Amino acid sequence: MANPKFCPFMRLPLELRQQIWEMAIDPREVVFGRLHDDQQCQVEWSPPPPVLAACAESRCDMQRFYTKAFLRPFPYSQTPPKYCWVNFDVDTIHLVDHQLEGFSHIPSIRQLVLETRGGGHFERGYSRPFLRADLSLEKLTILDLGAAPPESWWFSWISYMELFYFGCDAVSFDTTIVHDGLELTRDTWLSVDRAWRRKMIQQIFGEYLDHRESDDGVLAAEDDPRMSMCRRTWRHVEWCTCPNKPARSE
Numbered sequence: 001m002a003n004p005k006f007c008p009f010m011r012l013p014l015e016l017r018q019q020i021w022e023m024a025i026d027p028r029e030v031v032f033g034r035l036h037d038d039q040q041c042q043v044e045w046s047p048p049p050p051v052l053a054a055c056a057e058s059r060c061d062m063q064r065f066y067t068k069a070f071l072r073p074f075p076y077s078q079t080p081p082k083y084c085w086v087n088f089d090v091d092t093i094h095l096v097d098h099q100l101e102g103f104s105h106i107p108s109i110r111q112l113v114l115e116t117r118g119g120g121h122f123e124r125g126y127s128r129p130f131l132r133a134d135l136s137l138e139k140l141t142i143l144d145l146g147a148a149p150p151e152s153w154w155f156s157w158i159s160y161m162e163l164f165y166f167g168c169d170a171v172s173f174d175t176t177i178v179h180d181g182l183e184l185t186r187d188t189w190l191s192v193d194r195a196w197r198r199k200m201i202q203q204i205f206g207e208y209l210d211h212r213e214s215d216d217g218v219l220a221a222e223d224d225p226r227m228s229m230c231r232r233t234w235r236h237v238e239w240c241t242c243p244n245k246p247a248r249s250e
């Protein structure tokens with residue numbers, strides 16, 4: 001096409017124009033901060049989505065799909081916070097670990113990327129927002145940019161996975177922790193952890209290892225009281241109605 005412009009756009013009925021603007025909404029990653037090579041957090045501000053910047057009409061009409069999201073300023077700060085336009089239905093929020101608690105719309109986030117420097121650095125308090133009951137979160141991706149070696153980097157994340165998933169009050173969102181191309185997910189963390197525990201048991205008990213498995217795939221040796229650290233205790237909540245509750249709550 002010599003001239004790709006579509007001039008009669010404004011002659012279309014308003015409803016059609018609005019539909020076209022709506023179809024032009026693209027998922028974005030809205031970045032509020034990144035860790036740089038020196039491990040310092042660099043605050044960033046994403047530009048507004050194209051449908052809010054195209055023209056006055058699109059900006060006016062498309063605002064109903066977007067929310068002004070911001071990081072709360074420090075209590076003593078005099079400057080009002082800068083905001084970014086976010087469509088929580090399609091956009092991914094990208095933050096550095098300590099920024100989360102100051103985020104203005106935690107319950108609205110559906111997809112979140114969180115940068116940190118390893119599970120040992122990730123403070124217990126940082127996980128608190130994930131235990132809220134009012135979350136819409138569906139997908140949490142933690143980017144572990146710490147320097148832990150590939151064979152043991154996952155170790156410091158196990159207690160968070162246990163907190164999220166090893167109980168009747170398990171969270172509903174999926175978690176993927178990424179380190180140097182390696183991943184720990186909601187589906188894999190328990191088997192990674194169990195394989196390591198079996199290796200430990202093998203080293204301690206050697207040939208006496210009891211290989212019989214119970215229904216849930218736990219080795220008899222893992223039930224050995226001397227190896228109490230090898231068996232996790234499923235977390236029951238007060239109101240749960242699990243059939244296995246009396247047998248397994250300890």
Ligand SMILES: [Zn+2]
Pocket residue numbers: 168235236237240241242245
């Ligand atoms: Zn239960």
